[in-house]
Amino acid sequence: MTQLLQPDICVIGGGSAGLSVAAGAAAFGVPVVLIERGRMGGDCLNYGCVPSKALIAAGRHAHAVRKAAEFGVFAGEPAIDFERVHAHVRSVIDAIAPNDSVERFTALGVKVIEAEARFVDRDTIEAGGFTIRARRFVIATGSSAMVPSIPGLVSIDYLTNETLFDLTRLPDHLLIIGAGPVGLEMAQAHSRLGAKVTVIEAARALAKEDAELTRVALDRLRGEGITILENSRVLSVEKAGQGVRLQCETQEGARTIDGSALLLAAGRKADTAGLGLDAAGIAETTTGIAVDASLRTGNRRVYAIGDASGGLQFTHAANYHASLVLREILFRLPARENRDIIPRVTFTDPEIAAVGLSEEEARKRYGHVEILRWPFAENDRAQAERATTGLIKVIVGRRGRILGVGIVGSGAAEMINMWSLIIANGQSLRHLGRAIAPYPTMTEIGKRAVIAYYTPLTRKPFVRAVIRLLRRLG
Numbered sequence: 001m002t003q004l005l006q007p008d009i010c011v012i013g014g015g016s017a018g019l020s021v022a023a024g025a026a027a028f029g030v031p032v033v034l035i036e037r038g039r040m041g042g043d044c045l046n047y048g049c050v051p052s053k054a055l056i057a058a059g060r061h062a063h064a065v066r067k068a069a070e071f072g073v074f075a076g077e078p079a080i081d082f083e084r085v086h087a088h089v090r091s092v093i094d095a096i097a098p099n100d101s102v103e104r105f106t107a108l109g110v111k112v113i114e115a116e117a118r119f120v121d122r123d124t125i126e127a128g129g130f131t132i133r134a135r136r137f138v139i140a141t142g143s144s145a146m147v148p149s150i151p152g153l154v155s156i157d158y159l160t161n162e163t164l165f166d167l168t169r170l171p172d173h174l175l176i177i178g179a180g181p182v183g184l185e186m187a188q189a190h191s192r193l194g195a196k197v198t199v200i201e202a203a204r205a206l207a208k209e210d211a212e213l214t215r216v217a218l219d220r221l222r223g224e225g226i227t228i229l230e231n232s233r234v235l236s237v238e239k240a241g242q243g244v245r246l247q248c249e250t251q252e253g254a255r256t257i258d259g260s261a262l263l264l265a266a267g268r269k270a271d272t273a274g275l276g277l278d279a280a281g282i283a284e285t286t287t288g289i290a291v292d293a294s295l296r297t298g299n300r301r302v303y304a305i306g307d308a309s310g311g312l313q314f315t316h317a318a319n320y321h322a323s324l325v326l327r328e329i330l331f332r333l334p335a336r337e338n339r340d341i342i343p344r345v346t347f348t349d350p351e352i353a354a355v356g357l358s359e360e361e362a363r364k365r366y367g368h369v370e371i372l373r374w375p376f377a378e379n380d381r382a383q384a385e386r387a388t389t390g391l392i393k394v395i396v397g398r399r400g401r402i403l404g405v406g407i408v409g410s411g412a413a414e415m416i417n418m419w420s421l422i423i424a425n426g427q428s429l430r431h432l433g434r435a436i437a438p439y440p441t442m443t444e445i446g447k448r449a450v451i452a453y454y455t456p457l458t459r460k461p462f463v464r465a466v467i468r469l470l471r472r473l474g
């Protein structure tokens, strides 16, 4: 005998997307049921953003120790205790976990069911002994690592983002399939903590971002000793002693690569297996659940958001989706997803951050566009920090409208915030021109790029040098 629940909203999945919907609905006093089959907090908290950024932070500290001599501070090669690194990563997760816990959501008024959810028909879900008939359903079941069909892969113990952060011993030689953001962020973090790292990528590394920006980061990663093989395919995988052996077709020909562990970072697939989408009349595409611009599925009662909907797979995109469906469900206000305003960040060092259209997209959409650039090397704060690698690229349309911005360099992920505001509000260079950037901050590079728009002369290196001198003189 199952118990019948009839809330206004039933959310499936307690990750970034689902928790945002549940918390938002509960804040307005709307009855909401949240169903989670695994760990509350989903990928971001347990297997994604949080542990990866904690590991990257540990790697950054190791790197800073190595680089300290450039500042006249001598510390030598850092000693890495990987068990302690692992404990640091765990403690960061533990510090954040209460925000996403069953206890917190129950206290907010959400009915949390810890079980697997499944549609039994267009209007009904079953989970953990409950039958739920809600006014609206929100599918927020996320994604997991894609397992490529490579001969031999199933017979070895490979790592994914769900197991990587459980390691208490640093792999001697970490092999990574896939040079997207996850693959390269983890490559650099492990390399800085002392592992040898080889990344194999079938196409171009960081292919979704502007090559002019990614080249800068890739040069740095390679300079730090990471091997990144682009346009290379893994043909087969086998066990080799305690480790793993890859047979690869690289640009330089066939290669055998031995490593001690293998991480899969070759893309993500939406988690929809066992969800009963057919019973609910919901279709899927190759990337995820099929939705329209307002994130509704073919079943008008059901929305799909976050990674499960197959768009940009970021926590902030999941949160944005949540705000859109809440707007529709709670206030009956029309909501349309605008992907142009969702920032994209790769947390390598240097970071790569972008928002709006890339140069290529802008040229396709508008024909003529202007590109403004300013290098970090021309920024006084960057000089002081010895962080002179990188540049900003601003894509400008008619009447100075800012269509897109890309930054590669130290602090790019923080800097892109200001540009997100500008792009979201459809603002132009004129608006930016009114703002005053404190000196000396890296953010000034944006302002300098804009000045270059008004004064083409300043694009000449000699004139730039004079400007810098004058600024210093006050």
Ligand SMILES: Cc1cc2nc3c(=O)[nH]c(=O)nc-3n(C[C@H](O)[C@H](O)[C@H](O)COP(=O)(O)OP(=O)(O)OC[C@H]3O[C@@H](n4cnc5c(N)ncnc54)[C@H](O)[C@@H]3O)c2cc1C
Pocket (backbone or CB within 6 Å): 012, 013, 014, 015, 016, 017, 018, 035, 036, 037, 038, 039, 040, 041, 042, 043, 044, 045, 047, 048, 049, 050, 052, 053, 115, 116, 117, 118, 140, 141, 142, 143, 161, 182, 271, 274, 275, 305, 306, 307, 308, 313, 314, 315, 316, 317, 318, 347
């Ligand atoms: C290594 C890594 C690093 C990342 N770093 C960043 C970053 O720095 N910044 C960023 O913005 N994004 C980052 N991401 C992406 C980010 O983690 C995801 O975009 C985000 O977690 C998506 O949230 P979601 O709610 O859609 O899915 P998830 O967080 O995956 O949550 C889905 C939840 O649904 C549950 N579920 C699935 N099926 C069912 C079912 N049938 N019944 C009940 N429950 C179910 C799952 O157990 C899961 O808890 C990273 C991802 C990875 C893998």
